[in-house]
Amino acid sequence: MFTITKEVYFCYGHRLMNHSGKCRHLHGHSVKAAISVAQDQLNDQGMVCDFADIKQCVEGYINEYLDHNFLLHKNDPIVPVLIENKERFLALDEHPTAEVISKMIYQYLKKSGFNVVEVVLWETASAYASYKES
Numbered sequence: 001m002f003t004i005t006k007e008v009y010f011c012y013g014h015r016l017m018n019h020s021g022k023c024r025h026l027h028g029h030s031v032k033a034a035i036s037v038a039q040d041q042l043n044d045q046g047m048v049c050d051f052a053d054i055k056q057c058v059e060g061y062i063n064e065y066l067d068h069n070f071l072l073h074k075n076d077p078i079v080p081v082l083i084e085n086k087e088r089f090l091a092l093d094e095h096p097t098a099e100v101i102s103k104m105i106y107q108y109l110k111k112s113g114f115n116v117v118e119v120v121l122w123e124t125a126s127a128y129a130s131y132k133e134s
């Protein structure tokens, strides 16, 4: 089994509504997502796939939904205020944690045909979450 990993960087604002500490306040992160794709056999270029193909696919998704966006739980009371002020945001069924965001990226790549094995989301320099399926 061969595995490759491509890193992409982006920013978002969010808050964790049920958090008991500082993360319940509106704040933002400049994050890194490390996307791992695997294949048993290499293609005729000697690759699992081109790093650039992963980047092109995931950057379209990130730019549309995540980068410089505000990620909120759908029940966050600030949602009506953002609507009223015509501000950009993405309302999620789940809390916008690093775990949930790594799963969103994983599922998009899978749906796009990549044999993604893991997405690791570094939310800060010292904290990351990952998503993979068995």
Ligand SMILES: Nc1nc2c(c(=O)[nH]1)N=C([C@H](O)[C@H](O)COP(=O)(O)OP(=O)(O)OP(=O)(O)O)CN2
Pocket: 016, 023, 096, 097, 098, 099, 123, 124, 126, 127, 129
């Ligand atoms: N399991 C999770 N825990 C936390 C998440 C998360 O997504 N999953 N998110 C946060 C905050 O949004 C933010 O990421 C703060 O993280 P934290 O490492 O606690 O904050 P600091 O960078 O300030 O860490 P220090 O080591 O205290 O400087 C919180 N928890």
Ligand SMILES: [Zn+2]
Pocket: 014, 023, 027, 028, 029
């Ligand atoms: Zn945060």
